[in-house]
Amino acid sequence: MIEHVWLIPAFPLAAFLVNGLFGRRWLGHLTGLIGSAAIGASAIVAIGVFFEVLAGHSRTIVPLTIAGIRYQWIAVGDFSVDVSALVDPLSAVMMLVVTVVSFLIFVYSNGYMAHDHGFYRFFTWLSLFVFAMLILVMADNYLLLFVGWEGVGLCSYLLIGYWFERPEPYFAAKKAFVMNRIGDWGYTIGIIVIFLVFGSLNFGDVFRRLDESAPEQGVLTLICVALFFGATGKSAQLPLHSWLPDAMEGPTPVSALIHAATMVTAGVYLVARSTPLFTAAGSALTLVAVVGTLTAIFAATIALVQVDIKRVMAYSTVSQLGYMFLALGVGAPIAAIFHLATHAFFKALLFLGSGSVIHAMDNVQDMRRYGGLRRKLPWTYWTMLIAGGALSAIPPLAGFWSKDEIVGAAFTNGYPLLWGVGVLTGALTAFYVTRALWLTFHGEPRDHHLYEHAHESPPVMVLPLAALAVGSALVGFIGVPPEGGFIHGFLKPALEARGGEVAEATRSPALVTALGLPATSVAAGLIGIAIALSMYVRHRPDPAAVARAAGAYYRILVNKYYVDELYDHRFVDLARAFAGAAWAFDIHIIDGLANRLGWLLSLSGTGLRRLQTGVVGNYALSIVAGLLLVLGAYGAYAAGVIKP
Amino acid sequence: MTHLLTLLIVIPLAGLVPLVIFRRDDRAVKQVAITTTAVELALSLWMLAQFHIGEADFQLVERIDWLPSLGIRYFVGVDGISVLLVPMTTLLTFISVLYSSGGAIKMRLAEYMTAFLLLEVGMVGVFLALDLFLFYVFFELMLVPMYLIIGIWGGPRRIYSTLKFVLFTLAGSLLMLVGIVAVYLASGDAGSRTLSLPELIEARGSFSADFQFWVFLAFGLAFAIKLPMVPFHTWLPDAHVEAPTAGSIVLAGVLLKAGGYGFLRFALPLFPFGVQAWLPAMILLSVVAILYGAVVSAVQKDLKKLVAYSSVAHMGFVTLGIFVLNQQGGVGAVLQMLNHGFVTGALFLFVGIQYEKTHRRMIADLGGLANIWPVYTTLFGVFVLASLGLPGLNGFVGEFLVLLGTFRFPGVPLGGLFWGPLAAIGVILAAVYLLWMFQRVMYGPIRESYRLLPDMTRLELACAIPLLVLTVVLGVVPQPFIAIIEPSLDRVVRLATDPGLILMAAR
Numbered sequence A: 001m002i003e004h005v006w007l008i009p010a011f012p013l014a015a016f017l018v019n020g021l022f023g024r025r026w027l028g029h030l031t032g033l034i035g036s037a038a039i040g041a042s043a044i045v046a047i048g049v050f051f052e053v054l055a056g057h058s059r060t061i062v063p064l065t066i067a068g069i070r071y072q073w074i075a076v077g078d079f080s081v082d083v084s085a086l087v088d089p090l091s092a093v094m095m096l097v098v099t100v101v102s103f104l105i106f107v108y109s110n111g112y113m114a115h116d117h118g119f120y121r122f123f124t125w126l127s128l129f130v131f132a133m134l135i136l137v138m139a140d141n142y143l144l145l146f147v148g149w150e151g152v153g154l155c156s157y158l159l160i161g162y163w164f165e166r167p168e169p170y171f172a173a174k175k176a177f178v179m180n181r182i183g184d185w186g187y188t189i190g191i192i193v194i195f196l197v198f199g200s201l202n203f204g205d206v207f208r209r210l211d212e213s214a215p216e217q218g219v220l221t222l223i224c225v226a227l228f229f230g231a232t233g234k235s236a237q238l239p240l241h242s243w244l245p246d247a248m249e250g251p252t253p254v255s256a257l258i259h260a261a262t263m264v265t266a267g268v269y270l271v272a273r274s275t276p277l278f279t280a281a282g283s284a285l286t287l288v289a290v291v292g293t294l295t296a297i298f299a300a301t302i303a304l305v306q307v308d309i310k311r312v313m314a315y316s317t318v319s320q321l322g323y324m325f326l327a328l329g330v331g332a333p334i335a336a337i338f339h340l341a342t343h344a345f346f347k348a349l350l351f352l353g354s355g356s357v358i359h360a361m362d363n364v365q366d367m368r369r370y371g372g373l374r375r376k377l378p379w380t381y382w383t384m385l386i387a388g389g390a391l392s393a394i395p396p397l398a399g400f401w402s403k404d405e406i407v408g409a410a411f412t413n414g415y416p417l418l419w420g421v422g423v424l425t426g427a428l429t430a431f432y433v434t435r436a437l438w439l440t441f442h443g444e445p446r447d448h449h450l451y452e453h454a455h456e457s458p459p460v461m462v463l464p465l466a467a468l469a470v471g472s473a474l475v476g477f478i479g480v481p482p483e484g485g486f487i488h489g490f491l492k493p494a495l496e497a498r499g500g501e502v503a504e505a506t507r508s509p510a511l512v513t514a515l516g517l518p519a520t521s522v523a524a525g526l527i528g529i530a531i532a533l534s535m536y537v538r539h540r541p542d543p544a545a546v547a548r549a550a551g552a553y554y555r556i557l558v559n560k561y562y563v564d565e566l567y568d569h570r571f572v573d574l575a576r577a578f579a580g581a582a583w584a585f586d587i588h589i590i591d592g593l594a595n596r597l598g599w600l601l602s603l604s605g606t607g608l609r610r611l612q613t614g615v616v617g618n619y620a621l622s623i624v625a626g627l628l629l630v631l632g633a634y635g636a637y638a639a640g641v642i643k644p
Numbered sequence B: 001m002t003h004l005l006t007l008l009i010v011i012p013l014a015g016l017v018p019l020v021i022f023r024r025d026d027r028a029v030k031q032v033a034i035t036t037t038a039v040e041l042a043l044s045l046w047m048l049a050q051f052h053i054g055e056a057d058f059q060l061v062e063r064i065d066w067l068p069s070l071g072i073r074y075f076v077g078v079d080g081i082s083v084l085l086v087p088m089t090t091l092l093t094f095i096s097v098l099y100s101s102g103g104a105i106k107m108r109l110a111e112y113m114t115a116f117l118l119l120e121v122g123m124v125g126v127f128l129a130l131d132l133f134l135f136y137v138f139f140e141l142m143l144v145p146m147y148l149i150i151g152i153w154g155g156p157r158r159i160y161s162t163l164k165f166v167l168f169t170l171a172g173s174l175l176m177l178v179g180i181v182a183v184y185l186a187s188g189d190a191g192s193r194t195l196s197l198p199e200l201i202e203a204r205g206s207f208s209a210d211f212q213f214w215v216f217l218a219f220g221l222a223f224a225i226k227l228p229m230v231p232f233h234t235w236l237p238d239a240h241v242e243a244p245t246a247g248s249i250v251l252a253g254v255l256l257k258a259g260g261y262g263f264l265r266f267a268l269p270l271f272p273f274g275v276q277a278w279l280p281a282m283i284l285l286s287v288v289a290i291l292y293g294a295v296v297s298a299v300q301k302d303l304k305k306l307v308a309y310s311s312v313a314h315m316g317f318v319t320l321g322i323f324v325l326n327q328q329g330g331v332g333a334v335l336q337m338l339n340h341g342f343v344t345g346a347l348f349l350f351v352g353i354q355y356e357k358t359h360r361r362m363i364a365d366l367g368g369l370a371n372i373w374p375v376y377t378t379l380f381g382v383f384v385l386a387s388l389g390l391p392g393l394n395g396f397v398g399e400f401l402v403l404l405g406t407f408r409f410p411g412v413p414l415g416g417l418f419w420g421p422l423a424a425i426g427v428i429l430a431a432v433y434l435l436w437m438f439q440r441v442m443y444g445p446i447r448e449s450y451r452l453l454p455d456m457t458r459l460e461l462a463c464a465i466p467l468l469v470l471t472v473v474l475g476v477v478p479q480p481f482i483a484i485i486e487p488s489l490d491r492v493v494r495l496a497t498d499p500g501l502i503l504m505a506a507r
Helices: A007-027 A028-053 A091-114 A119-138 A142-160 A165-199 A202-213 A216-233 A243-249 A250-261 A263-273 A277-282 A284-301 A309-328 A333-360 A378-391 A399-412 A414-443 A449-454 A458-478 A485-489 A511-537 A543-550 A552-558 A560-609 A614-640 B003-021 B027-050 B082-104 B109-128 B134-142 B141-152 B160-186 B196-207 B209-227 B235-241 B244-272 B273-299 B303-323 B327-358 B373-388 B394-408 B415-444 B460-478 B481-495 B499-506
Strands: A060-063 A072-076 A077-084 A085-086 B060-068 B072-078
Touching: A007 A028, A007 A119, A028 A119, A028 A202, A028 A284, A060 B303, A072 A085, A072 A142, A072 B327, A072 B394, A072 B481, A085 A091, A085 A119, A085 A414, A091 A250, A091 A263, A091 A333, A091 A458, A091 A485, A119 A142, A119 A250, A119 A263, A142 A165, A142 A216, A142 A243, A142 A250, A142 A263, A142 A614, A165 A202, A165 A216, A165 A243, A165 B196, A165 B327, A165 B394, A165 B415, A202 A216, A202 A277, A216 A277, A216 A284, A243 A250, A243 A309, A250 A263, A250 A284, A250 A309, A250 A333, A263 A277, A263 A309, A263 A333, A263 A399, A263 B072, A277 A284, A284 A309, A284 A414, A284 A560, A309 A333, A309 A399, A309 A543, A309 A560, A333 A458, A333 A485, A333 B072, A378 A414, A399 A414, A399 A458, A399 A511, A399 B235, A414 B481, A458 A485, A485 B273, A511 A543, A511 B327, A543 A552, A552 A560, A560 B273, A614 B160, B003 B027, B003 B060, B003 B072, B003 B109, B027 B060, B027 B082, B027 B109, B072 B082, B072 B134, B082 B109, B082 B244, B082 B327, B082 B460, B082 B481, B109 B134, B109 B141, B109 B244, B134 B160, B134 B327, B141 B499, B160 B235, B196 B244, B209 B244, B209 B273, B235 B244, B244 B273, B244 B303, B244 B327, B244 B481, B273 B415, B273 B481, B303 B327, B303 B415, B327 B373, B327 B460, B327 B481, B373 B394, B373 B415, B394 B415, B394 B460
Parallel strands: none
Antiparallel strands: A060 A085, A072 A077, B060 B072
16 A cells, blocks of 8 residues: 555545636536545545554655656755655654545535535635645655645635635735745755755655764754744744634634644644754754743633634644644654644534534624524534543543643653643633633523524534544544553654654653643643633623733733734834835935936937937937947957956 | 757748738738747747757857858857757747737737847847857847837837836947957957857966956846846836736746846856856845845835836846856756746736736736636736745746755855845745735725626637646656756856866966
8 A cells, every 4th residue: 555655645636636627617516525535535545554554664765656757856966856755654644634634624514615606616725735735744855845835835825815805814814824934934944954964855864864974063953943933834833823813714624624633733743753853953842842832821821812713713723733842842742743633633623613603603703692502503512522621631532641641741851840831721721612612502592693593514514523523532542551552652663863762751750740740730621611610600700800800911812912913013014114115215216326327328319319210210329329339448448458 | 950040040030021021911910920939939849859968068059150250150059058948938939929919919010020020039049149249149139129019019108118128238238249349359369269159168268367357247237237137127117017018028038038048158157257256246136136126026016017026036046046156056047047937927928918908007906806717816826826936836946946056155255054044035025025916916806897807818828828837847847957957057157166267367
């Protein structure tokens, strides 16, 4: 199966081409079926590949060959990049997660998008997205990874701006693309320096030469910081996080697939893939951990007060991605990938469930107008409850195992402060999830008109919810027991640091710590839930009173720390003023000088011009003037400069 | 076929005969012009097929004494650098003529097509000439028809713009003429003087450092104005705004390349010391062009001006790649020239198509066109993405190689690790101004007055599809093209960086 690994991206690519070329005129709603079938086929191949890797093919490089010729993409001088795939446990896990979650979201979209007039467009771009995402995770070198990296960014742009008649979506789309591009600047610098230092962009070559040559610490740090800057753009970490909440302007399945389950984890994947580099450049790892932790708590606090259900989920995603970077930073890449996988299931489910609610509520996303929906949407309610439990890290749901491992690793690997923040963020997480679910499904309906018309979604949408719920409940068990589960043994060979030393913490903590750490996390989660229930069920304390008491801090949270104001107004205004000044300089100074020079020349020509008829004459005149100039210049020149 | 290159120069001239005969019949004029440029295109592809990949030296060479007493020759040939630029030229000319035959030109069609055929002679000749005098003749020959195309078939301010274009370019090329005469006199004793490139390369050992400094300046100014480099660029936006669509396509697509090509073909191999002396200035101006062109693009209100300023930024990558003097930079620069030809040519084509329908070019007057033109939106979108350097499309390959070459280039103050990241900012800025333009033109609600305007016609599609195919192919499988360019480019870089000669000149 591994030798056919290229089939995995080939199916979505074919679906993209077929849907794109024939969708608008001929295929119509068939595009949904074609897309889903293609991704389904990819998923089957990915499962096959996964089992083969499991059976012991721990590292295979599969070059793409066309008619027997190796596909060399760019090769100039000593620089050379092939199109070839790296199949190892890490990419196998990623391919599996991407194809399976994508397949479920594709199925769901057939129902969700059924009445949209751009149906074919949606499935064309979504297929392209899956293709690009697969290239990203399969690439065996940094440049091909960049192709997928930019490709998913493009699809994100197209799909955020999917409803382009309204201004908000396309502004959000451009914001997403530009902020990603700012990150890509770092990525570009990172990979070029990697090439200059290691003479290759292949993962294998780079990591091997890292062992052999032990380059300077400063250069390694530069590389890692630059790569990580790229990762903060794609994975919405501070300071490049603010595009992701705006990206919720896209259709909800897009939010679930691109902006929760897959694309935004690309930064995590990049850093995990580069583990040997980051491990060798120790200080960069600390930066990753600190940025991740700060982002986690920063976004979680914002999520506490948002009233738009999708925005709550968006900030939650930013926060959870922060956890993954925390894991990477404290030297637990396996925990990061583990959390990436579980998060893909439960966060996709939360988004799709939100979509089901939004669908039922006539596209209203404001939770203040929801309430009591569990009676109308039982399937949505129960599946979202499981996902919410998983996000709150309630044992034995998936999120518990993976998040607990991250927070625990922070403690055992010597970052007690980050551990504390992680635990606190866990309590905040449990609070906002409980709040969102309560406001949506419990209590009394607050908008009776909407409530009356609400109805459960069709099976084509509910079945994916159920499937994801099963995943959200059970996927965590691949990581049981902690540090010794299936996923750990499976990923270890792929995430080994140099010298065969395993990056994962190998110290076995004392029994007290081993039990005490999870207990603390669970307690924090339960406290969060308890406070939320107390506030929203019994109004003790009343949420409105709390908001009044918090005063300024509450306003800061509602306004998301004013980051959008700073970026979208201050920075953009400044840039615009600068560009305007540059243009004025161009017109008045540079061009002004040229025109004045021309005016001087034409003074002499004005009189003569009357002798000429029409524009052609001007040219002849210029030629004559030019020839005189040349002869004069030549005389002066030949006399002065050229020595006999 | 031994006289292939001469045939390439002669065919457009031959097309003039039936064009003059049938000048009263617009239909016949169109047929003649389209047929001539199509034959020329086919022949240039045949030339490409004859080309031996992997050889650095000139091929298909023809050499006839022209003015033997002066040592001036009719001397043409192609190497890996020019062999791709010629088909690019013939393709863009063909597309221009094809598009113009669709009704965009309302008067004096025969004269218009005559200008285009003459222009094609000049453009093809520039890329084929291996004798400096011949090169100069073709370089100037490009000027006249373009002057007429803008001045007669242009917009309201056409006279100002075309005069500006001519005066700028002429100022540069006259300096080059001075340089050519100087090189001629320095090439040997009376009787053995020459202007043939290979012989000049032999003779360049005798060019003193002082001489190289000034002659490089003379040539460099001509090419810098043509490209154009900042601060000699202000003729470009004006010329583009007033030029008819086809004129813009050829102006941006081909004429600007003559500057970059001139650097590679003549300035680098002939004056290695001059290159070294002017290197810091060239690198600085290139990076300035990349950033400055992008920043100024961002605030343009006129669609054509925006694309014109973006050309300044993109050509900055070309000069940057040339002057970092290594394989990656140089190959990237040549690829960037091709890519810019196809992509910016296409962008001007699309702006023109849009203008023909809406009669609006101000961005503020447009909007929502995606609602009514799905095909146009998709294709225009692909070219915009190529222009902003999306991997998988052609723009990325050239820009990435140029950046790579810049990073590893130690020969400027502050080093490549300073200039590389600075130039890379241009890639962010490209996304800003292009996407902002795209959303303002294509997205949003549609104006009622545009609602019934038709999507692209068959003719417009026929013009766009070849460019689309090349944009994708050059992005996905650039390697065959790199294989053609690399040996010759490598030779130019070695000639320009020959340490022995640089030392000798310095002494």
